[in-house]
Amino acid sequence: MKLAICAQGEGLEAPADQRFGRCPYFVIVEAETGELLKSISNSAMAATGGAGPQSARQLSQEGIEAVVVGHVGPNAAAALKAAGITVYGGVTGTVKQTWQQFHEGQLPVLDEATVDSHHGIS
Amino acid sequence: MIIAVASGKGGTGKTTVATNLALVLAQKIKVQFLDCDVEEPNAHLFLKPELKSAEPVSIPVPQVDRERCNYCGLCAEVCAFNALMVGKETVLIFEQLCHGCGGCAYFCPEKAIKETSRPIGLLERGAAREISFVHGKLNPGEALAPPLIKAVKQTIASFDLTIIDAPPGGSCPVVEALQGSDYCLLVTEPTPFGLNDLAIAVELLKKLHLPGGVVINRSLGGRGEESIVSYCRNERIPILLKMPWDRELASLYARGEPAAAHLPAWGELFAGLGRQILEDERRAR
Numbered sequence: 001m002k003l004a005i006c007a008q009g010e011g012l013e014a015p016a017d018q019r020f021g022r023c024p025y026f027v028i029v030e031a032e033t034g035e036l037l038k039s040i041s042n043s044a045m046a047a048t049g050g051a052g053p054q055s056a057r058q059l060s061q062e063g064i065e066a067v068v069v070g071h072v073g074p075n076a077a078a079a080l081k082a083a084g085i086t087v088y089g090g091v092t093g094t095v096k097q098t099w100q101q102f103h104e105g106q107l108p109v110l111d112e113a114t115v116d117s118h119h120g121i122s
Numbered sequence: 123m124i125i126a127v128a129s130g131k132g133g134t135g136k137t138t139v140a141t142n143l144a145l146v147l148a149q150k151i152k153v154q155f156l157d158c159d160v161e162e163p164n165a166h167l168f169l170k171p172e173l174k175s176a177e178p179v180s181i182p183v184p185q186v187d188r189e190r191c192n193y194c195g196l197c198a199e200v201c202a203f204n205a206l207m208v209g210k211e212t213v214l215i216f217e218q219l220c221h222g223c224g225g226c227a228y229f230c231p232e233k234a235i236k237e238t239s240r241p242i243g244l245l246e247r248g249a250a251r252e253i254s255f256v257h258g259k260l261n262p263g264e265a266l267a268p269p270l271i272k273a274v275k276q277t278i279a280s281f282d283l284t285i286i287d288a289p290p291g292g293s294c295p296v297v298e299a300l301q302g303s304d305y306c307l308l309v310t311e312p313t314p315f316g317l318n319d320l321a322i323a324v325e326l327l328k329k330l331h332l333p334g335g336v337v338i339n340r341s342l343g344g345r346g347e348e349s350i351v352s353y354c355r356n357e358r359i360p361i362l363l364k365m366p367w368d369r370e371l372a373s374l375y376a377r378g379e380p381a382a383a384h385l386p387a388w389g390e391l392f393a394g395l396g397r398q399i400l401e402d403e404r405r406a407r
Contacts, residue, residue, distance in 0.1 A: 044204070047204060049204065052204075053205075053214070056207060057198055078214055079214060082212045
């Protein structure tokens, strides 16, 4: 299963990012082994609006089945659900550290939005 | 002739200038007043029109026929505003993101999308004595002002003069309000913010090829406004009026009373402004 982790940079050592729609990168790993598959830049990072749905669409096209986020807004949560992508909360430290937490089953599944729209716009 | 009153910075006195101008000019010519600041219309507080009709204004939003849709995802791909999300067995429509362009319905290969309408605000018409009055009221929480501004402007009729009270800023709603005008008054104030945002508004007028002139509100004269005066000189934009700082004017404003109706000296100032605009517009043509 392909797992995406919101990140501020590329690769396993990149710091994880609390935002979903506006995070600069998604680092994609093999969920079972933590092996790095690839890092993709988030096409929605600078979108004028609808960043959440656009990011969800990008992940769906990449064949992602689960994503680890810090927070997720209402449009993004709905879009991820429609795409059949499971959302886990609690990104922490680096991408690698986040995967370890995921692997140990410590990250909660998020069924709905944790923040309001536009939370990640800085 | 259509005159728009804009500013860049908010709170500089657009509505004060627009309403007073309308009142003094309506004594001589037929005036129509459009409050296009639909996010916060307030000209009615000063003109006190009797509103005779109210109609909802809507934008088209997509509706998906589940029988026909094969979830190909093309609609979401062509949507510039990310208002659609196609899942494996669902299509989500984020109506607040939709700009009503119709692209999704146009490109859908299965003809599975038709458009329904979503109300975004209200258009109200009336009259303030001899002034014909129209304004738009955007629903609270709504982000899309331009379609409502467009609807307000569709009421422009053949009056001697139409005055448009534009929203502040320099983005889409302002462009929508200014387009098609013959002249634009820019109201500013002698502060660094006033000048900064005036310059943005001036850039916008250039792009729209719209002639314009400046009104300095809350003027104290002297060094405080030298930077605005020299900016206007460099840009070759006339300063048509300096409205002196006046406690009585502010007090009337706070009570929702137009200065021109109560203070003859201010009536004279605005009448003079009206004459200058008509002259300046003629020169610019």
